Amino acid sequence: RGAYNKIAHLSDAERAKGVITASAGNHAQGVAFSAKKLGIKATIVMPVTTPRIKVAAVEAFGVEVVLHGDNYSEAAERCEALAVERQMTFIHPFDDELVIAGQGTVADELLRQCAGRLDAVFIPVGGGGLIAGMGAYLKALRPEIKVIGVEPVDSDAMARSLEAHRRVVLDSVGIFADGVAVRQVGKLTFDYCRTCVDDIVRVDVDELCGAIKSVYQATRSIVEPAGALGLAGLKKYVTKTGVQGQTLVAINSGANMNFERLRYVAERTQIGDKQEALFAVTIPEQPGSLKRFCTEVLGERNVTEFNYRLAGRDAAHIFVGISTRNEAERLSFGELLVAKGFANVDLTDNELAKTHVRYMVGGRSPDAVDEVLYRFWFPERPGALGRFLAHMGENWNISLFHYRSQGGDYGRVLVGLEIPQGEGARLREFLNTLGYRYVEETKNPVYHLFL
Template sequence: MQKLFKDILTSRVYEAAIETTLDKAEALSLSTGNTILLKREDQQPVFSFKLRGAYNKLAHLSQAEKQKGVITASAGNHAQGVAFAARRLGMKALIVMPATTPAIKIEAVERMGGSVRLHGNNYSEAAEYATKLTRETGMIHVHPFDDEMVIAGQGTIADELLRQNPGQLDAIFVPVGGGGLIAGIALYIKTLRPEVEIIGVEPLDSCAMHNSLKKGERVSLDTVGIFADGVAVRQVGEKTYNICRKYVDRIITVTTDELCSGMKAVYQATRSIVEPAGGLGMTGLIKYIKETHCKEKVLIAINSGANMNFERLRYVAERTVIGEHQEALFAVKIPEKPGSLKTFCMDLVGERNITEFNYRLASRNSAHIFVGISVRNSEERQAFGQQLTKAGYENQDITDNDLAKTHIRYMVGGKSDAVQNERLFRFWFPETPGALTRFLEATKGNHNISLFHYRAQGGDFGRVLIGLECPEGKDAGLEEKLNSLGYRYKEETDNPAYTLFL
């Protein structure tokens, strides 16, 4: 650990990276009674902290190693960091990216002088291929996080923090993927200021470090969430895990809705738009304040990057109000008779603002409503549900139902009497040409498509809802066919939102 601390102090990152600012979130500080600061790694030339570690690794290679060139696997910020650093040092850089990588990211790497090789449908497959190419070509492999020189480069952020804020400092909130960023920051801070809390922040659906620290050994996730793609890692590094086990105080996990709310908080504080992974630090910080009710603390959130697709902003905005507990979603059954809809709106909704209203006749006796209501907090959301029940309305709170939020709210239409033995699946399709064709080819035969919904959200993966008719006696091989695709999926046949509205 002493060597790594020295490596941070002797890092060569400033030959390419800049010392980013530490900005105060004035309004948020005032409203919470704490001093909240943002470390602006979105200011780097590649809009991400990844340049620090990549450049430090490449700069410390021997002359003979530099002549061989470098190779890495990445679909995001690390790829750009390596390409930028290699060009600055006059080296060849080969970047293996999944075939599902959007063109905008491929073009960004090529503009920085990197050569791109597409392989596989995900990072793991690309990484395996990069390792194979490393053996065949003799090029130097640059791991995105589990490398001491990479960790040391990221650790220079901690050195800047202590110089920029030499006084009171209570906690630092750090986004966590493979662990390179938090390992470098934690080691440096705990060596000099052991009283400062180091708190990692992970998405609830990509919490490899949280699970590893809890179990006491590195674990591998079966699936990882794709919204915060910058931290979508199945398994953390061996080196990073060992450092975090010793120096990290705790890991906070956050939902997608909470993360969208955190991204909005960063925007309000800086007028900068961060990528989902970049908003994790602020999201964890806000959650920490809510849970601990702390006052007069000095808290720092690391804004790790801002490589955000503009098209994703619509999705972020829609989910933010739920993340801030300002919208509640309910499925309500009302009697199908004249005046019932008016009674529902006047007597129950009252002065509340309706954010969404979908109505579908279910039978001659009843109708189903998908309704969104503006609320001030979780308590008001619960009170509205109790009010519905007291008034005799069958209802379900579906605010936390991801199927309802991602698909159902856009396609309320009722059931078809023609559909038989339908099973419902949610898929994460790679946003590449031919993804649907591959699905159709894999499922051809006995399974008729009875429902299909897709809505572009600006990510690497598209969220798709598909209904399949499964005739009796011809269903045994369906899961085998779906698994052969390699697409992530989840069955939703028993989801109450589907049962009510589709």
């Protein structure tokens, strides 16, 4: 909508130059579609890490696709250079009045379909074009309707900007919901949102996966993570506020879902819907203790996961998952463990446990010395591991490595490194030079229990 509205308003001279943009999702397809429809030459710059399904969808419109960089920011820089070099007309993905107006037509369509009471609309937020356009339209005609934006917790540039009363630049951006992964929102979109957005809801990966499942169960349709943001936010809002009897609308903004990613979504959905809880439980390493744990604690509960390996003669650490109906059941299970004398750690919200450790439980290494543990986001492209190894210190040893494909633009990699004493400064230099997003997990309790 936004791309077509902008391109349709170009002058003959601007059209003759051709159009260019940078995007990894819907905007790329919008510009490609509009250019084909209006008979205009178009070039689309996309990150090298863009899933093939998205690249193919853009190429199908007969436009030129240039792959550059590992993320949107790098692709956008290349796009700006090409626009100057080729003297093409740049079509911004969100920070443009005509793009915002075009995206705002979603609100016009919504009000035509929902003539009665409408209490709140939940809108996915990336750069801010969609919520700025819809928010301006809704507040002009129906100011009583709440306009609520929804962002991933690790890609919340608009929420942070509104809280700071200025546009902020995120140090890093989560890429699970790649369609809204921006480091900084637009100047125009920010100004609109300051006046027409009532609230922002942040959701995590598990809640996004739960929303994808909810859409599938209701419609037999698959949406991408960014497309599921609206519903994820709506569900969280209802749970948090306890509202009843209201008419709430969630905007679905995309369906560029890689088939390979569905496995990961299915695995995380149970936690997102509060239907699974994960615990690390310590029991005495002696005959009968495991039986007691199973009979007195697990009982008739449905066990979703159970991992154990001998790692010492005094105590055993069990990685266990159980089915739950809500968060209250998870909390009561933890209380039961304490009451029965079993030390435990609730891992339900522990990203290291959910992404890596549950697939790795097998005992701790007695030989690892001066080990540090990091989670990395590797771009899913040839040479990513080679770049990592090339920048490593020559006397560093990789003591642990785990990777599992999730069908996304970036792979989640867990790495253990033996770093000699006194090389902390070199390690920090390595991490900064590498350019990959990372989180240190050396002090994570699940690491000490199982790895």
